[in-house]
Amino acid sequence: MIHKLTSEERSTQLAQLHGWQAVPGRDAIHRQFKFADFNEAFGFMTRVAIKAQEMNHHPEWFNVYHTVEITLSTHEANGLTERDVALARFIDDVAKSMQ
Numbered sequence: 001m002i003h004k005l006t007s008e009e010r011s012t013q014l015a016q017l018h019g020w021q022a023v024p025g026r027d028a029i030h031r032q033f034k035f036a037d038f039n040e041a042f043g044f045m046t047r048v049a050i051k052a053q054e055m056n057h058h059p060e061w062f063n064v065y066h067t068v069e070i071t072l073s074t075h076e077a078n079g080l081t082e083r084d085v086a087l088a089r090f091i092d093d094v095a096k097s098m099q
């Protein structure tokens with residue numbers, strides 16, 4: 001079983017990410033992204049999907065037109081783990097490269 005982040009680990013890790021917020025009532029993190037249009041949003045999602053498949057760690061996400069909302073949590077740990085932080089870091093880098 002993968003190690004769930006302690007509250008101390010979680011605050012240290014969250015401070016190094018961009019715009020990710022704890023989800024109320026759940027051990028998960030969330031961030032919303034806005035792009036120029038649907039094409040940009042879906043391009044972003046495609047890059048994240050390829051990485052997620054490589055990592056075997058998958059986002060919960062929601063897309064309408066140019067908005068993408070992502071929630072990360074590790075289901076098998078029922079909480080936040082280093083896998084979520086690693087994927088969030090990758091996602092932040094992709095979003096930044098598209099600005």
Ligand code: HBI
Nearest residue numbers: 056057058059073074075076077
């Ligand atoms: N994605 N977010 C997330 N959390 C998991 O626990 C997870 C996953 N993708 C694949 C996966 N686990 C598999 O290891 C198991 O469902 C077999």
